[in-house]
Structures are given as C-alpha cells and as structure tokens.
Amino acid sequence: MTVINIRNLGVTLNAPLFSRLNLVVNAGDRIGLVAANGRGKSTLLRCIAGLMEPGEGEVTRSRGLTIGYVEQEVPSMLMDTPFDAAVLEALPVDRRASESWRVEMALESLEVPEALRRRPLKQLSGGWQRLALLARVVVTEVDVLLLDEPTNHLDLARIRQLENWLNALPRDLPFVISSHDRAFLDATTNRTVFLRPEQSQIFSLPYTRARAALSEVDASDERRYQRDVKAAQQLRQRAAKLNNIGVNSGSDLLLQKTKQLKQQAEKLEDSAKPAHLERSAGTIKLANRGTHAKVLIALDDAAVAAPDGRLLFKTGKQFVCKGDRIVLLGSNGAGKTRLVAMLRQAIESPEAMQAGIKVTQSLALGYCGQDLADLADADTPMRTIVSRFDVGDQRARALLAGAGLSVAMQSRPIGRLSGGQKARLGMLLLRLAQPNFYLLDEPTNHLDIEGQEALEDELLEHQASCLLVSHDRNFMRTVGNRFWLIEKKKLVELEGPERFFASIGATG
Structure with missing residues (x-):
C-alpha cells in the first residue's frame, strides 16, 4: 500500500539540490537517503513532513497519515525540560493524563536509565538528546518515521540499540533515514535513494549493494556518453568531407546531405550527457612527513x-x-x-x-x-x-x-x-x-x-x-x-x- 507519493519534486537553493524526483513510499519500506553534506537530505525530509514547500512538484500523503519527523537538533524550547516531561509533551494535552503510560513504555523500549529521566535535556549528552526526540515520536504512534542523521552523537552500543529498535518495528511501518553511517544503513534499510541535482537514483537494495549498482549505472552512462560523442565526431568528419566534395563539384545534393549530417551531430551532442559527477564538498588530503624511527x-x-x-x-x-x-x-x-x-x-x-x-x-x-x-x-x-x-x-x-x-x-x-x-x-x-x-x-x-x-x-x-x-x-x-x-x-x-x-x- 502506498502511503506517500512524491512526483517531480524539486528544490533549488542557490543551486539545484534535487529535481524531477519521483519516489513512492510503500508500507514496509525502509529507505536510506544518501547525499553529500548540504545536498538536500534534510530539505527533502522537511518537504515529506509538510514543513517546507518544494519549488516544483508535489508530495501526496494518504488520508489521515501521521508522520513522525526526528530532526538533527533539539529545539531550544525543550532544552530546559526534563527528559520524561519532554516526551509527555508530545502527546495532545487531553491525552496526557490518561496515556502517560505510553511515555514509560517508550523510555523502556529505548532503555533510558531512571537516573536520566528527570534531568533537563540541556544536561544530557547529544546522544541522549537525540533519543529524547525519538521517544517523542514513539509515543504519538505515527504511521511513517523520518529520521535525520539519527546516529549522530551515539556510541556503538547506542547505535546497535537503535538498529535493534528499528528492526523490531512493525513490518508494515515505513521509515526514511538520512545517514552517513554506512554500516547502520546496511543494517536497517531495504531501499536506497542517492539524491542528486538532476537524476536521483533509487535501488531496492541496502546501501552497500545499492552503491555497487550505482557504480554500474554511472559506468554505463559514461560509456554511452563516450559512444555518443564519438558518433557525433564521426558525423561531423563525414559532413566535412562531403562539404568539400559538394563545393568542388557544385552538387546541391551533397551540400544538402552535409547539412543533414551536421544536424544529426548537433542533435546527438545535445542529447548526450556525461555520467553524473558528484560536486565535491571539498577535498581531503593528508601529508606524511616520514620518519626513520621504527x-x-x-x-x-x-x-x-x-x-x-x-x-x-x-x-x-x-x-x-x-x-x-x-x-x-x-x-x-x-x-x-x-x-x-x-x-x-x-x-x-x-x-x-x-x-x-x-x-x-x-x-x-x-x-x-x-x-x-x-x-x-x-x-x-x-x-x-x-x-x-x-x-x-x-x-x-x-x-x-x-x-x-x-x-x-x-x-x-x-x-x-x-x-x-x-x-x-x-x-x-x-x-x-x-x-x-x-x-x-x-x-x-x-x-x-x-x-x-x-x-x-x-x-x-x-x-x-x-x-x-x-x-x-x-x-x-x-x-x-x-x-x-x-x-x-x-x-x-x-x-x-x-x-x-x-x-x-x-x-x-
């Protein structure tokens, strides 16, 4: 069953983050969202959550759908609030008294120690703050989860705990995760979206296998581009030869053929596109001075x-x-x-x-x-x-x-x-x-x-x-x-x- 349908979605901020994105989120989808820093992952999640209007295209959600969006940072208004109170406040006011048990269940499922539950969020580590945001979503019983960099500030034990928690969710509950943690994506997702400015790529595979498939697609695109460029060059060479013969012989037929070949070459060049080249967020280079000491x-x-x-x-x-x-x-x-x-x-x-x-x-x-x-x-x-x-x-x-x-x-x-x-x-x-x-x-x-x-x-x-x-x-x-x-x-x-x-x- 389709719960979210994304059609021809695009956002441009100074430069295009993504465009003509088509993505269907079905029940049971566990989607990994991959892109370089600042290339639109958080923006896409905000569009899906309805917190931001895209520049083009639309997001259609099934009737009555509730979306739980876990942001990267804790809202400043929550920082003075104790852990358990911050989670309770996620419930509607008229349900807090009768359903406070949901808070207890959420904190138990995330293994939050008793000693931390009444401490203000500003006194807790970044990892516990992120789990507090997740607990706020848990108590509201959402239909779709959107997680923006959920492993930030978490140690290995907490990352594995989060993996286990996600994998224990009801099988039909879909989620979309933006993450740079490759092992985490492999452990939790079954689909991968590589977000790109022009043509995003989507695979029904977890990250590592999807990355290998993406490399094959890019290599195939590069080969096709090189073939098209070579074919256009050959057409232009043939046109140049026919043009010389046509001029020397005064043949209007050959000159017309020359024009047709040039048009074919131009059409091929216009349609030829090189394989996607990721715009680097900045190179990382190291140096090694060397030493004789062993x-x-x-x-x-x-x-x-x-x-x-x-x-x-x-x-x-x-x-x-x-x-x-x-x-x-x-x-x-x-x-x-x-x-x-x-x-x-x-x-x-x-x-x-x-x-x-x-x-x-x-x-x-x-x-x-x-x-x-x-x-x-x-x-x-x-x-x-x-x-x-x-x-x-x-x-x-x-x-x-x-x-x-x-x-x-x-x-x-x-x-x-x-x-x-x-x-x-x-x-x-x-x-x-x-x-x-x-x-x-x-x-x-x-x-x-x-x-x-x-x-x-x-x-x-x-x-x-x-x-x-x-x-x-x-x-x-x-x-x-x-x-x-x-x-x-x-x-x-x-x-x-x-x-x-x-x-x-x-x-x-």
Whole structure:
C-alpha cells in the first residue's frame, strides 16, 4: 500500500539540490537517503513532513497519515525540560493524563536509565538528546518515521540499540533515514535513494549493494556518453568531407546531405550527457612527513585514570610502530579518550614526563578531536590558517577553497560553519601540520560518506601511522591494521574488531 507519493519534486537553493524526483513510499519500506553534506537530505525530509514547500512538484500523503519527523537538533524550547516531561509533551494535552503510560513504555523500549529521566535535556549528552526526540515520536504512534542523521552523537552500543529498535518495528511501518553511517544503513534499510541535482537514483537494495549498482549505472552512462560523442565526431568528419566534395563539384545534393549530417551531430551532442559527477564538498588530503624511527611510542604499563583519579586501565607493554594504524576499542567510559589525551600531552609536552610513556624525538603530531575544540568559534578560517602556518593570503585562500570553503565562508566566524565544513577545515589543518603520526578521536563525526572515504584513502595511500577512536564500523574495518581493546582494566590486542562488535551486538 502506498502511503506517500512524491512526483517531480524539486528544490533549488542557490543551486539545484534535487529535481524531477519521483519516489513512492510503500508500507514496509525502509529507505536510506544518501547525499553529500548540504545536498538536500534534510530539505527533502522537511518537504515529506509538510514543513517546507518544494519549488516544483508535489508530495501526496494518504488520508489521515501521521508522520513522525526526528530532526538533527533539539529545539531550544525543550532544552530546559526534563527528559520524561519532554516526551509527555508530545502527546495532545487531553491525552496526557490518561496515556502517560505510553511515555514509560517508550523510555523502556529505548532503555533510558531512571537516573536520566528527570534531568533537563540541556544536561544530557547529544546522544541522549537525540533519543529524547525519538521517544517523542514513539509515543504519538505515527504511521511513517523520518529520521535525520539519527546516529549522530551515539556510541556503538547506542547505535546497535537503535538498529535493534528499528528492526523490531512493525513490518508494515515505513521509515526514511538520512545517514552517513554506512554500516547502520546496511543494517536497517531495504531501499536506497542517492539524491542528486538532476537524476536521483533509487535501488531496492541496502546501501552497500545499492552503491555497487550505482557504480554500474554511472559506468554505463559514461560509456554511452563516450559512444555518443564519438558518433557525433564521426558525423561531423563525414559532413566535412562531403562539404568539400559538394563545393568542388557544385552538387546541391551533397551540400544538402552535409547539412543533414551536421544536424544529426548537433542533435546527438545535445542529447548526450556525461555520467553524473558528484560536486565535491571539498577535498581531503593528508601529508606524511616520514620518519626513520621504527618505534614511535612505547608504553610500559602506563596507568590511565579518570579525572577524579580513579584507575581506568593499565596499558601493559605496548609499542606503536611506523605504519601501524591502531584502532582503540572499548565501551563508553573505558578510557579511550583519556589515553588519547595522555599521548597527545606526552608528544606535545615531552618535558612533562609521563610515567610509562616514551615518545621518539622525531615524532610530529597531527591531532583531530571529536569536538573540533582546537577551532575557535570566534576566529575565521582565514585567520586560523595564516596565524598557524607560514602561508600567504593568496595561498591560504586557495587551500581553503580546495577544502570546500568559499571566499565568503573564509571570513565567516567558524562558529557559523556547518559541522561538515568545520571537519574539512580541521582536515586541512592536519595536512598543513605535515605530521608523521596521527591521533584521531572520532574523525568521521561530521564527515559525509564522500569525506569518510577520502580520509580512508588518504590514510591508506600515505601508509600513515595513527591511533584512532571511532564509532564508525566501516571506517575502523577499512583503516585499521591493529586493534587494541580496553577490557577488564587492561589493554589487550585483538586480531580484528569483530569480537568487540559482536560483544555489543554491533555486527552490522
């Protein structure tokens, strides 16, 4: 049964986000919506929800359809509201007293701890805030779910919990998910929409298989385009020869034939379209300074403690060697970020000796934190570059433009940039630092799939040495060649990440 019918939908904001989009949402559809940052995913969801009017086309919803739309950010008016009250307020006023049990059921289904339920949303992590928005939709018993980047700020355990929750929904309940998490899309969807400015592509497949099918379609389009261009060139060559013969012989018939061939060539050229080329949100390139040292960092039973001094784990004897790409695994609160902070301090401030950590003198650090705290909101991208590196204004502008920051964005306060733009600025700073060792704490948090794959390619191509923390399973599987797990207050080495993923049910 069709619940939503999208016909010839189009939205243009400065440039076309999408056009002539036709999509039918049927009962039981689990649709993944894929596009680069700023390319229309949130806009399309808002059009489907009826919160925004498209520039062209229409969205038809079945009579009486209720849509639950979970946005990326918590509305400011809810931030002072306790978790359970925020969920209760999603119910109509006349139903709140008699149906408050729905709130309890929603919070239980999302495994919200009792200790968090009465705390204001502003005191909770971004992950719990997102689950609060989801709970608000759950209690209203909607017919369709629209989720905009639902895994943002969630750790692996919560991502897997969300996967299980979505997969346990009634089979006929459709949902549309905008996400950059490839493993999450594979685990939850059965259809994929690749949103494009001109001709969006739709496949009845989860993300990875749909991506392979998309590559085949694009390759076929490219071959067809090359054939059409070649055929048009041949027609023009034949027309030129006939034109010479016609002129020399004075034959009006040959001149008429020449005109016909030229018209055929023009018609073929007008209809020929190259394969879709994704307009890049900005290139990601890294550098690798190189080092002769084989052992970069030696750990000798270093103690990693919580801010209150409580011991989290000891490292035992471990070595970070040149070419190692170490993925640090562990549950939330195990001490991953604390170890990253200790290593960063040991590298940047060698005079502050840290027991159990020895760093080679030739180490040049490239650090990327999950909250991009090294970027000052009040500063501008331009000032950030020229103040930290010996590059002139012209070179700085070119570098920033290459990273996807237009001239207008370059003089804008960093606090006004999108998460994706900040992430690409952070990656540019990494490149200019020319490190030979990377510490990466959730580097893909704000990157779209194009950016994630570019970062993966750069780390592999440069044979970079790094230690990273991530909640992105695809990224960890692709980049890592060593895996450390914080387990029972010890740091142990695994052959691969799958045992850890399985231990939290995150095999997606």
